[in-house]
Amino acid sequence: MGLLVDGKWQDKWYDTRSNDGKFKRESARFRNWIEDKPQARFTPQSGRYHLYVSLACPWAHRTLIFRKLKQLEQHIPVSVVSPKMLHHGWTFEQYPEATGDRLYGADFMHELYTRVDPDITSRVTVPVLWDTLEQTIVSNESADIIRMFNSAFNMLTGDGQDFYPVELRTEIDTVNEFVYHNINNGVYKAGFATTQEAYEEAVTALFDALDNVERRLTNQRYLVGDTLTEADWRMFTTLIRFDAVYHGHFKCNLRRIADYPAIWGYVRELYQYPGVASTVNFDHIKVHYYYSHTMINPTQVVPKGPLLDLDAPHGRESYV
Numbered sequence: 001m002g003l004l005v006d007g008k009w010q011d012k013w014y015d016t017r018s019n020d021g022k023f024k025r026e027s028a029r030f031r032n033w034i035e036d037k038p039q040a041r042f043t044p045q046s047g048r049y050h051l052y053v054s055l056a057c058p059w060a061h062r063t064l065i066f067r068k069l070k071q072l073e074q075h076i077p078v079s080v081v082s083p084k085m086l087h088h089g090w091t092f093e094q095y096p097e098a099t100g101d102r103l104y105g106a107d108f109m110h111e112l113y114t115r116v117d118p119d120i121t122s123r124v125t126v127p128v129l130w131d132t133l134e135q136t137i138v139s140n141e142s143a144d145i146i147r148m149f150n151s152a153f154n155m156l157t158g159d160g161q162d163f164y165p166v167e168l169r170t171e172i173d174t175v176n177e178f179v180y181h182n183i184n185n186g187v188y189k190a191g192f193a194t195t196q197e198a199y200e201e202a203v204t205a206l207f208d209a210l211d212n213v214e215r216r217l218t219n220q221r222y223l224v225g226d227t228l229t230e231a232d233w234r235m236f237t238t239l240i241r242f243d244a245v246y247h248g249h250f251k252c253n254l255r256r257i258a259d260y261p262a263i264w265g266y267v268r269e270l271y272q273y274p275g276v277a278s279t280v281n282f283d284h285i286k287v288h289y290y291y292s293h294t295m296i297n298p299t300q301v302v303p304k305g306p307l308l309d310l311d312a313p314h315g316r317e318s319y320v
């Protein structure tokens with residue numbers, strides 16, 4: 001784990017000391033947009049873009065789900081990093097289901113960032129949506145990438161499914177905000193906290209939010225009524241990891257997701273949604289967290305469990 005400072009890789013962990021033991025996520029550095037407009041800098045073209053992901057990362061996982069659901073696989077190839085992220089950050093070292101850097105054969109993800117700017121100062125995160133034409137990063141913000149995948153390539157793919165419909169945007173944005181702070185980032189705030197107070201504050205907010213979501217999903221099928229939207233996919237990638245890594249490794253252990261009847265059925269429904277199970281890789285997920293965060297788990301031993309039956313009937317059809 002580390003970051004680039006003036007183009008040089010520095011191996012250091014997140015600084016929580018200057019922030020009362022609290023983990024603070026930095027904003028993404030590249031926020032360009034692919035638009036289906038003739039004068040746009042980045043236009044939707046088959047084969048022009050390349051997606052860099054980790055199968056372990058919940059933010060990257062969102063982009064893989066949208067790439068799958070929006071029929072973009074043949075248009076946007078993908079490179080998968082190794083789940084083991086130690087002194088060099090994300091690497092392309094060999095590992096089952098990792099692909100190496102399929103564009104440049106780089107050893108380290110940070111080489112992509114210095115290719116954009118040799119003097120860059122930045123964290124080196126995944127996902128990265130890369131433009132092969134300008135050889136630059138279009139975006140390293142998953143929330144933006146899934147919006148682009150949702151609509152910018154529709155003319156190319158003929159896929160008009162819309163996970164961010166105009167009439168639901170205000171409600172989706174409100175739910176996203178709540179889920180982001182308390183759940184998506186909430187698990188990290190609990191797991192990376194370095195004081196008791198910071199941990200307890202995060203874990204309390206997290207489980208209050210999960211209780212709230214449980215009530216919501218007891219009364220309706222999805223987060224925003226009866227329509228499956230991006231809000232659901234954004235929350236899903238955190239929930240699918242929860243019992244396997246956040247419950248143990250990040251000490252988010254007041255309850256398991258499997259203890260919430262509505263949420264657990266909902267997670268199984270989304271997991272069973274056509275194409276989605278193939279984007280979930282529990283080996284990468286568990287190895288990444290337990291092996292890479294050595295200040296949390298110095299032995300790097302990866303637990304065998306939990307045993308989860310994600311293929312069990314979810315029973316959520318009755319909500320329609």
Ligand SMILES: N[C@@H](CCC(=O)N[C@@H](CS)C(=O)NCC(=O)O)C(=O)O
Binds near residue numbers: 060140
């Ligand atoms: N805002 C980004 C966050 C991405 C992110 O933090 N990814 C993690 C992996 S789960 C990462 O690459 N961390 C490396 C680091 O922070 O140095 C997004 O949603 O795309």
